[in-house]
Structure formats: structure tokens, C-alpha cells
Amino acid sequence: MTKLRIGGVPEHFNLPWRLAIEEGLFKKAGLYLHWEDMPGGTGQMTRGLASNSLDVAVLLTEGITKSILDGLPAKILNVYVNSPLRWGVHVPKGGDIQQIADLKGKTFAISRTGSGSHLMSYVMAHEQGWELHNLKFNIVGDIFGGLWALENNEAQAFLWERYTTKPYVEQGKCDYVGDVVTPWPCFCIAVRTEVYEQNKEVLHQMVQIVLKRAEKLKKDSQAMERIAWRYNLKLDDVRAWLNQTDWNYEGKIDFADFQKTADYLEMLKLITAAQKENLKEKLLGDD
Numbered sequence: 001m002t003k004l005r006i007g008g009v010p011e012h013f014n015l016p017w018r019l020a021i022e023e024g025l026f027k028k029a030g031l032y033l034h035w036e037d038m039p040g041g042t043g044q045m046t047r048g049l050a051s052n053s054l055d056v057a058v059l060l061t062e063g064i065t066k067s068i069l070d071g072l073p074a075k076i077l078n079v080y081v082n083s084p085l086r087w088g089v090h091v092p093k094g095g096d097i098q099q100i101a102d103l104k105g106k107t108f109a110i111s112r113t114g115s116g117s118h119l120m121s122y123v124m125a126h127e128q129g130w131e132l133h134n135l136k137f138n139i140v141g142d143i144f145g146g147l148w149a150l151e152n153n154e155a156q157a158f159l160w161e162r163y164t165t166k167p168y169v170e171q172g173k174c175d176y177v178g179d180v181v182t183p184w185p186c187f188c189i190a191v192r193t194e195v196y197e198q199n200k201e202v203l204h205q206m207v208q209i210v211l212k213r214a215e216k217l218k219k220d221s222q223a224m225e226r227i228a229w230r231y232n233l234k235l236d237d238v239r240a241w242l243n244q245t246d247w248n249y250e251g252k253i254d255f256a257d258f259q260k261t262a263d264y265l266e267m268l269k270l271i272t273a274a275q276k277e278n279l280k281e282k283l284l285g286d287d
Helices: 012-022 041-050 061-069 116-128 143-151 162-170 193-198 200-219 223-231 235-244 255-267 279-284
Strands: 002-008 031-037 056-060 074-081 086-091 107-110 136-139 157-161 175-181 187-192
Touching (some): 002 012, 002 041, 012 031, 012 200, 012 223, 041 056, 041 061, 041 116, 056 061, 061 074, 061 116, 061 187, 061 255, 074 193, 074 200, 074 279, 086 143, 086 162, 107 116, 107 143, 116 157, 116 175, 116 255, 143 157, 162 175, 187 193, 187 200, 200 223, 223 235, 255 279
Parallel strands (some): 002 056, 107 157
Antiparallel strands (some): 056 187, 074 187, 086 157
């Protein structure tokens, strides 16, 4: 049996993984997955891949693309979620910041350098027409560090997945002033290059298992109740999120999505044109 350590955020997007593990679907295929929750998000996972403490990770498209082009020895197996991610923009409770435009020149709380909360701050700044080199950041580790930074004025903005943070907005821990939506499919499945070279067949089988379980969840009439209970979310919020979310049911890769991501990263001056050479081979390998 092939044993792999896999990491992902402890959020509703990853319920298909948890269900497939609990139902023994991977074991039937000769694969044992040890799942590790990664509350620090994509930055934590890229470091896990780099340090060999993770074999596989389910992480943000923009984050893993930049990390691989920066030299991380990993490959993207497939797109996991086809739909874009809706990032909520959060600010201190009851303050003077009423809209995204008010955040010009403010400090952004980010989980880690290279994380989604970091990279999407650049996307938002670009959409607002701000000078990107003027952005200021405070590294806070995870969602709880971000909320603490807002409450203690260590930062004035924090970007995180909209529905994960909504309960904290309702509890009065922060205010919500708008959304930033990724211009590409939001989550990918990546693997360390060494593991990829040794286990290509079983890894691709793993991807197909979880995508089929995701399709089953999407069609499940009880899905909203299951997600709301497991992740402490309101039914109406789960309904809205589920309507907006589609996993990559057919398991197809459109390389244009990664080209667009890399082009955007270059436009934001987060990578160079030279890093984009042989892009498909760097990101996806020889399959």
C-alpha cells in the first residue's frame, strides 16, 4: 500500500477528501492517505512540500504556480476546484474603513509570504489602480492571527475565503467591505516532484477518486446540511457557496488557466518573464 501525507485547509472545499478517506475509497485503491489540516493555508503547504513534511497538497492555484516558478520541486497533478474563489475583504470592526478604496496605504494581514491572502492583496491593489510596490504586510500565520491583527490595529485589512470568515463578521470580530474574486480556478492538487516520479499511476488514480466523490457530494440532497454541521456554517451561506462552487468533475486540465495565472503574476511583477519559459513542463511535468 502506498502511503502519502496530504495537507489542505480545514474548510468546506475539502470535504470530498475527508469523506473519501472516511469511506475507505483510497484504501480500496491501495492508497493510504494521512490528512493534515493546514490552517495557515497555501503558504504553510508550500513550506510543507519544500521541507518534505508533506507529499501532496490541495492549495491555491496562484500560490502553487508562483512557488513552482520560484523553484519549489513540485508538480501540479490537476485542478481540484474549477470555480474561482471569493475572497472577503475584512477590516477592523466599527472603524472608518467603509469600502475597499479606503484601504489605500493600509497594512494587510497575510498568513505567510506567497500565500493566497498575500497574492490576492496584489490582485485587489491592481484592480484598484494602486502602486503595488507601496503595499505593506504583516505576517500573522492563519485566520485567527488575521482577526487578532484587525482587533489590535496591527493591520487594517485581511483577505480570506468569504464564507469561512462570515461567522466572525456576524460575531462582531471584524467588518466586511467587499470581495475579490480570483480570475482562475481556485484550487489545485500538487505533489513533490520526487513523489510524482515514483507514483504517477496511483496519484492520478487518487485524483479521480476524490473528484468523483466531489461530484457525488454536489448531487447529494443532504449536502448542505452535512457541510453546515461539519463546518459550523449557516444553511443559507452553504446554499450560496455550493451554488457558486464546482469541483473539476471530469478531471480535465486546461493549460490556458495556468498560462493566465502566470501572465497575471508577471503583470503584478511577482515573477519574471524568464520564469515562464517552458511553463507547461515546469508546472505539469511530462504527462
